[in-house]
Amino acid sequence: MKRIGVADTTFARVDLAGYAVRTLQEQGTGFRVLRRTVPGIKDLPVACRQLFRTDGADLCLALGMPGPAELDRTSAEVASMGLMMTGVLEAKPIVECFVYEAEARSPAEFETLARRRAQEHAINAYAMLFRPHDLARHAGEGLRQGFPDVGPVRRTH
Amino acid sequence: MKRIGVADTTFARVDLAGYAVRTLQEQGTGFRVLRRTVPGIKDLPVACRQLFRTDGADLCLALGMPGPAELDRTSAEVASMGLMMTGVLEAKPIVECFVYEAEARSPAEFETLARRRAQEHAINAYAMLFRPHDLARHAGEGLRQGFPDVGPVRRTH
Amino acid sequence: MKRIGVADTTFARVDLAGYAVRTLQEQGTGFRVLRRTVPGIKDLPVACRQLFRTDGADLCLALGMPGPAELDRTSAEVASMGLMMTGVLEAKPIVECFVYEAEARSPAEFETLARRRAQEHAINAYAMLFRPHDLARHAGEGLRQGFPDVGPVRRTH
Amino acid sequence: MKRIGVADTTFARVDLAGYAVRTLQEQGTGFRVLRRTVPGIKDLPVACRQLFRTDGADLCLALGMPGPAELDRTSAEVASMGLMMTGVLEAKPIVECFVYEAEARSPAEFETLARRRAQEHAINAYAMLFRPHDLARHAGEGLRQGFPDVGPVRRTH
Amino acid sequence: MKRIGVADTTFARVDLAGYAVRTLQEQGTGFRVLRRTVPGIKDLPVACRQLFRTDGADLCLALGMPGPAELDRTSAEVASMGLMMTGVLEAKPIVECFVYEAEARSPAEFETLARRRAQEHAINAYAMLFRPHDLARHAGEGLRQGFPDVGPVRRTH
Numbered sequence: 071m072k073r074i075g076v077a078d079t080t081f082a083r084v085d086l087a088g089y090a091v092r093t094l095q096e097q098g099t100g101f102r103v104l105r106r107t108v109p110g111i112k113d114l115p116v117a118c119r120q121l122f123r124t125d126g127a128d129l130c131l132a133l134g135m136p137g138p139a140e141l142d143r144t145s146a147e148v149a150s151m152g153l154m155m156t157g158v159l160e161a162k163p164i165v166e167c168f169v170y171e172a173e174a175r176s177p178a179e180f181e182t183l184a185r186r187r188a189q190e191h192a193i194n195a196y197a198m199l200f201r202p203h204d205l206a207r208h209a210g211e212g213l214r215q216g217f218p219d220v221g222p223v224r225r226t227h
Numbered sequence: 228m229k230r231i232g233v234a235d236t237t238f239a240r241v242d243l244a245g246y247a248v249r250t251l252q253e254q255g256t257g258f259r260v261l262r263r264t265v266p267g268i269k270d271l272p273v274a275c276r277q278l279f280r281t282d283g284a285d286l287c288l289a290l291g292m293p294g295p296a297e298l299d300r301t302s303a304e305v306a307s308m309g310l311m312m313t314g315v316l317e318a319k320p321i322v323e324c325f326v327y328e329a330e331a332r333s334p335a336e337f338e339t340l341a342r343r344r345a346q347e348h349a350i351n352a353y354a355m356l357f358r359p360h361d362l363a364r365h366a367g368e369g370l371r372q373g374f375p376d377v378g379p380v381r382r383t384h
Numbered sequence: 385m386k387r388i389g390v391a392d393t394t395f396a397r398v399d400l401a402g403y404a405v406r407t408l409q410e411q412g413t414g415f416r417v418l419r420r421t422v423p424g425i426k427d428l429p430v431a432c433r434q435l436f437r438t439d440g441a442d443l444c445l446a447l448g449m450p451g452p453a454e455l456d457r458t459s460a461e462v463a464s465m466g467l468m469m470t471g472v473l474e475a476k477p478i479v480e481c482f483v484y485e486a487e488a489r490s491p492a493e494f495e496t497l498a499r500r501r502a503q504e505h506a507i508n509a510y511a512m513l514f515r516p517h518d519l520a521r522h523a524g525e526g527l528r529q530g531f532p533d534v535g536p537v538r539r540t541h
Numbered sequence: 542m543k544r545i546g547v548a549d550t551t552f553a554r555v556d557l558a559g560y561a562v563r564t565l566q567e568q569g570t571g572f573r574v575l576r577r578t579v580p581g582i583k584d585l586p587v588a589c590r591q592l593f594r595t596d597g598a599d600l601c602l603a604l605g606m607p608g609p610a611e612l613d614r615t616s617a618e619v620a621s622m623g624l625m626m627t628g629v630l631e632a633k634p635i636v637e638c639f640v641y642e643a644e645a646r647s648p649a650e651f652e653t654l655a656r657r658r659a660q661e662h663a664i665n666a667y668a669m670l671f672r673p674h675d676l677a678r679h680a681g682e683g684l685r686q687g688f689p690d691v692g693p694v695r696r697t698h
Numbered sequence: 699m700k701r702i703g704v705a706d707t708t709f710a711r712v713d714l715a716g717y718a719v720r721t722l723q724e725q726g727t728g729f730r731v732l733r734r735t736v737p738g739i740k741d742l743p744v745a746c747r748q749l750f751r752t753d754g755a756d757l758c759l760a761l762g763m764p765g766p767a768e769l770d771r772t773s774a775e776v777a778s779m780g781l782m783m784t785g786v787l788e789a790k791p792i793v794e795c796f797v798y799e800a801e802a803r804s805p806a807e808f809e810t811l812a813r814r815r816a817q818e819h820a821i822n823a824y825a826m827l828f829r830p831h832d833l834a835r836h837a838g839e840g841l842r843q844g845f846p847d848v849g850p851v852r853r854t855h
Contacts, residue, residue: 165427209396213395337694524712623785623786
């Protein structure tokens, strides 16, 4: 039985973890979900570290929404570097799923984008643990999360 | 008995730790506060490392005010990366509470912002240690520290 | 028998690993290729860490295409720092091969650039493992990957 | 007997370590000064690491002057990150004292700024080791190094 | 017998290591030079790590030329952070000698700058290992590598 850690925040404005967990469960069985909710994205790396160390996770999904201000940009970078450090030190994957408000033009569009990205990263997380060959089959095919796949370069010319 | 480390600076222009400690004490019991004051925000990561290692803290609050100059911006990033490294290496949470002068329009507004942010981060720190389910219940709800909560995206359209 | 790890992504729009592996095989024998495909470039450092630790790789090739948006730029930096951290911690080489869409003016030119860069980094990877003296002989000679070599400065004046 | 490591550079244009050491000696006794001079600011982190590891320092002062060019800006960031990493790994304080030429309008003003900053950081270093309560008493009071203290926000409105 | 590691690249357009090694040999005896040539500057940190670990180097010289494009700027930062990490983890000095094409106005001027910088960093490397007092004597004197020394601030007013 594998363990998938799911870390999310109270700062985010969409229930990213809800979408991710439901999608994980639709992919198959053979895993248990462990959750930790923290205040903001900078708290996600330690939450993942604890999901790995204390809770025995084999992979973590780190879900968050960086704020829209210029200073939030730096926070996102530091959070991202912290997730990277944690994954490398643990030698276990952390699927980072960040959604930025500036990526959408309206609240409705944003909700859709956030939901889709959480779902597609959850599908990826499941594949990384249970179906690595699915990923290998799509190497270099221009897949995207939250937006439509763009496809390989050859097909576009 | 849990231990909460509180690190602050002589550089800051508001007694952030005073507000944080009073708020922590209003949340409940079952913990002891350990304090270290250092000159500036770049000294906070080692102060936290020592609060964890020497003083046995279970979580640290790192409170500071980056200066207003362009160079201070870089200092804030390095300080933030240092706090991130420390938290990840210790596998224990560091609640970073930084307040920037540019975030407010007047000294009075700034004092209010700084006080509220220190208080709300202290509430978060307490929740992370003693009431993780409180955080889980508010996942994705657009909570903020120092400013009014913005709420989830759904409610805004 | 040496082991060469090859990590690539489903996000990339060119089969970089395909080109790299074929080129490696043209260089000689004495090695086995181990592959891992992950969703995006930020997943490459942990894939390499696992190729080293779990699969016993002696060197890794990390192939990816950062996206064209401003935010993707930061992702590329974080991915690159993660590859650096992994290589340094393992004390084993990771040949980073990133191709940016903005480096070419048309899809056809881009495909050519991506293919050549993957091939030339594969040649370098082979040389690092099997023919370090080939590299030493070309020290300071202005070699390039994906574009024509520029040569040493002396020859240009 | 405590040990204070003092690392400085031949690149700097002011004898920062001279000012710092004299100021340390004016603060009291109970410590020995250990010195290492390196070429530039990027060499300071390893010098501090060696002052801790080989020479048994309890705290280090790292003194330097980043150059005025745009590229020097990046060097300062890397040096600063290196000092941060070293302090966190050793769990011992490194007081970073960097002075930038752009901070002053004339050579005379610069010399004064550099001297004062070195002196005030030396006072801080001494306080961190021998009088932590002095720092605690001034928490949140807007102290500065090299420029006049700005005081707490309350006093300014 | 000390060991000096020299790492350089095939990307550079000047034989920096050639100049550095000749200069090292002019400084005195008591050391052996160990060399590793890698493709680009991002490969230098692992090369240095291996020079320390596998080859027993006491100090490394890392010589490279970042490319002129905007993207190369980021590569230089990542390479520089990697060298910093390696030096700090090994607790041994890495003398970074990077030369940027934009620092000179003509190929001839560039060749001269590159040669001088390699030579002067080699002199520094030798001094760090064999004559630390030479460096201490010049603390705060405004020495430069590749350009004329600027001298201390006092002398300029």
